[in-house]
Amino acid sequence: MPHNYSIEQLDIIANDIREDIIRMLEHAGSGHSAGPLGLADIFTALYFEVLKHNPKDPDWEERDILILSNGHCVPVRYATMSRAGYFDRDELMTLRKLGSRLQGHPERQRLPGLETTSGPLGCGLSQACGIRLAHKMDNISHRWIYVVIGDGETDEGNVWEAAMFAGSNRLSNIIAIIDRNNIQIDGPTESVLPLEDYRAKWEAFGWHVIEIDGNNIEEVIDACAMAKAIVEKPVAIIAHTVPGKGVDFMEYDFHWHGSPPNHQQAIKALKELRTLGGKIRSEHE
Amino acid sequence: MNNELHLVDISKGEVERAPIRDGFGKGLKRAGEIDVNVVAACADLTESTRMQLFAEAFPERFVEIGIAEQNLVTIGAGLAAAGKIPFVSSYAAFSPGRNWEQIRTTVCLNNQPVKIVGSHAGISVGPDGATHQMLEDVALMRVLPNMVVIAPCDSVEAEKATLAMAKDPRPNYIRLAREATPVITTSDTPFSIGKALVLVTGVDVTLISTGTMTYQALLAADRLYKEGIGAEVIHIATIKPLDEQTILKSVNKTGAVVTAEEGQIIGGLGGAIAELISENTKAIMRRVGMRDRFGESGSPDELLKNFGLDAEHIRLSAHEVVTKKGDN
Numbered sequence: 246m247p248h249n250y251s252i253e254q255l256d257i258i259a260n261d262i263r264e265d266i267i268r269m270l271e272h273a274g275s276g277h278s279a280g281p282l283g284l285a286d287i288f289t290a291l292y293f294e295v296l297k298h299n300p301k302d303p304d305w306e307e308r309d310i311l312i313l314s315n316g317h318c319v320p321v322r323y324a325t326m327s328r329a330g331y332f333d334r335d336e337l338m339t340l341r342k343l344g345s346r347l348q349g350h351p352e353r354q355r356l357p358g359l360e361t362t363s364g365p366l367g368c369g370l371s372q373a374c375g376i377r378l379a380h381k382m383d384n385i386s387h388r389w390i391y392v393v394i395g396d397g398e399t400d401e402g403n404v405w406e407a408a409m410f411a412g413s414n415r416l417s418n419i420i421a422i423i424d425r426n427n428i429q430i431d432g433p434t435e436s437v438l439p440l441e442d443y444r445a446k447w448e449a450f451g452w453h454v455i456e457i458d459g460n461n462i463e464e465v466i467d468a469c470a471m472a473k474a475i476v477e478k479p480v481a482i483i484a485h486t487v488p489g490k491g492v493d494f495m496e497y498d499f500h501w502h503g504s505p506p507n508h509q510q511a512i513k514a515l516k517e518l519r520t521l522g523g524k525i526r527s528e529h530e
Numbered sequence: 531m532n533n534e535l536h537l538v539d540i541s542k543g544e545v546e547r548a549p550i551r552d553g554f555g556k557g558l559k560r561a562g563e564i565d566v567n568v569v570a571a572c573a574d575l576t577e578s579t580r581m582q583l584f585a586e587a588f589p590e591r592f593v594e595i596g597i598a599e600q601n602l603v604t605i606g607a608g609l610a611a612a613g614k615i616p617f618v619s620s621y622a623a624f625s626p627g628r629n630w631e632q633i634r635t636t637v638c639l640n641n642q643p644v645k646i647v648g649s650h651a652g653i654s655v656g657p658d659g660a661t662h663q664m665l666e667d668v669a670l671m672r673v674l675p676n677m678v679v680i681a682p683c684d685s686v687e688a689e690k691a692t693l694a695m696a697k698d699p700r701p702n703y704i705r706l707a708r709e710a711t712p713v714i715t716t717s718d719t720p721f722s723i724g725k726a727l728v729l730v731t732g733v734d735v736t737l738i739s740t741g742t743m744t745y746q747a748l749l750a751a752d753r754l755y756k757e758g759i760g761a762e763v764i765h766i767a768t769i770k771p772l773d774e775q776t777i778l779k780s781v782n783k784t785g786a787v788v789t790a791e792e793g794q795i796i797g798g799l800g801g802a803i804a805e806l807i808s809e810n811t812k813a814i815m816r817r818v819g820m821r822d823r824f825g826e827s828g829s830p831d832e833l834l835k836n837f838g839l840d841a842e843h844i845r846l847s848a849h850e851v852v853t854k855k856g857d858n
Contacts, residue, residue: 352639352640353640353641354640354641360611361607361611361636361640362635362636362639362640363635363636364635365631365632365634365635367600368600368604368607368632368635368636371600371601371604371605371607371608371632371636372604372605372607372608372611372636373608374601374605374608375604375605375606375607375608375609375610375611375612375616376608376609376611376612377608378569378593378605378608378609379569379608379609379611379612379613379614380612382569382590382591382614383612402600403600403601403604403632406596406598406600406601407601407604407605409596409598410595410596410598410601410605
């Protein structure tokens with residue numbers, strides 16, 4: 246698909262995606278709020294600018310691969326895929342319902358366009374390594390594999406097994422986007438199991454590290470372009486994001502990690518998102 | 531003996547022995563020659579799991595993972611996602627012992643054709659002791675939807691099973707043993723995934739065995755024959771999906787069953803057959819295998835005898851069920 250959106254247009258798309266996330270989660274009555282809202286800018290940048298993909302042909306052989314390792318954040322992927330034209334927006338309201346293609350955690354075989362099944366944390370980076378190894382065996386160098394990983398997720402040993410493997414094998418074409426939102430279910434990451442010095446850890450494992458504001462779409466796009474220019478090692482983009490971004494009463498509050506808004510909270514959240522926090526007048530109030 | 535199966539005649543004394551893992555090594559190399567998409571990965575046990583043959587023949591299609599079994603199987607899932615047919619090997623105690631959840635989510639629920647190779651399974655690993663004697667692998671793998679579970683009885687069958695796995699579109703687990711095991715099948719013996727073999731026919735009792743215990747079941751049948759009991763021996767190379775038709779046909783005839791395996795009877799072959807038998811027949815049943823406990827160090831022969839995993843225990847169990855059947 247052609248990518249010719251301005252940053253302003255992408256900001257609006259990201260905001261629309263946030264509104265969809267709030268509606269989906271309220272309708273589902275369960276699910277994760279903070280992570281998906283915080284990732285809306287990254288997913289907008291990926292699907293509307295960075296990724297080589299085709300919503301009309303999800304299995305297109307030339308596509309880039311996007312793995313969502315922290316499967317609980319899948320509402321943002323569903324909402325973005327729908328906006329990008331993979332399926333009708335009405336289907337978003339089937340999230341977590343019986344018979345839906347939009348499972349609470351993503352299942353590859355249910356919905357075309359999902360690359361893996363995920364939920365239990367820590368497995369995405371390894372699968373990216375496997376895909377990259379297969380591409381190398383087939384002499385494919387023009388496809389990139391993006392893996393979105395949660396920061397709390399990197400408590401998992403499997404992540405570091407994969408990080409060590411990718412680093413020591415100098416696996417290029419792998420771009421890990423780490424959602425550094427500093428929260429996990431039991432509290433701030435630095436009180437549950439401290440991750441810092443985070444950048445140094447990834448560098449020590451043989452990765453090129455780029456740090457960005459993950460809620461700035463332009464920075465996300467630029468970082469991915471930079472990452473694609475690194476040919477001798479895998480790249481970790483540590484994307485600092487605000488959990489619950491765009492909804493004041495959710496931002497930075499780890500209690501919203503695994504909770505959906507109720508009806509009143511959803512109305513409040515949507516009102517805030519529609520006015521970009523009071524900065525603009527809502528077009529559909 | 532069932533002549534149609536071209537088996538080795540074990541009644542003529544000592545039989546040639548070979549490690550079951552050797553058959554896997556040969557089969558994998560052959561599978562690699564047949565299909566360029568067959569690839570292999572190992573967690574620092576390349577020679578020991580006999581993946582060495584493949585690694586030497588196809589270095590560009592072999593991946594050394596290091597001692598990281600979670601990464602081993604999830605890299606396998608990634609290779610499969612990109613169209614490869616990955617065989618991933620380690621000791622069964624570590625894979626599937628350590629990485630069960632990764633297998634559940636990224637292989638089975640994700641439904642990718644990853645071939646998990648668990649070597650050094652069973653108590654016959656011997657002196658290494660309980661930590662390395664994997665007895666729970668069959669139960670762990672059997673419970674997973676989409677997973678196929680295979681336990682060949684000898685090296686010749688292991689080679690055929692490996693070739694069949696390379697063509698099977700499902701997730702597979704194959705269980706291999708370390709020790710030299712009597713070779714009872716030949717290159718002419720048929721093999722297909724999901725098909726049980728009736729090695730010996732009989733009317734009094736059905737002996738159902740898998741892996742290394744099939745040789746023991748044959749020995750037991752031989753002794754029982756001399757005691758006037760006709761034992762039918764069914765070898766189950768594929769524990770899942772189970773060849774229910776072949777098993778039920780035999781059990782409906784004999785009304786008495788003994789299962790034999792080198793692993794926990796809870797959830798293992800014994801568990802699988804008990805589930806089938808109790809839902810479909812009134813047959814009397816006994817299970818030979820590990821009875822809810824761990825092993826310990828010792829020589830393989832000592833251990834098998836000590837824990838009752840031999841022909842003699844199968845024979846005694848057969849007498850028990852035949853007698854009980856007569857009482858009913």
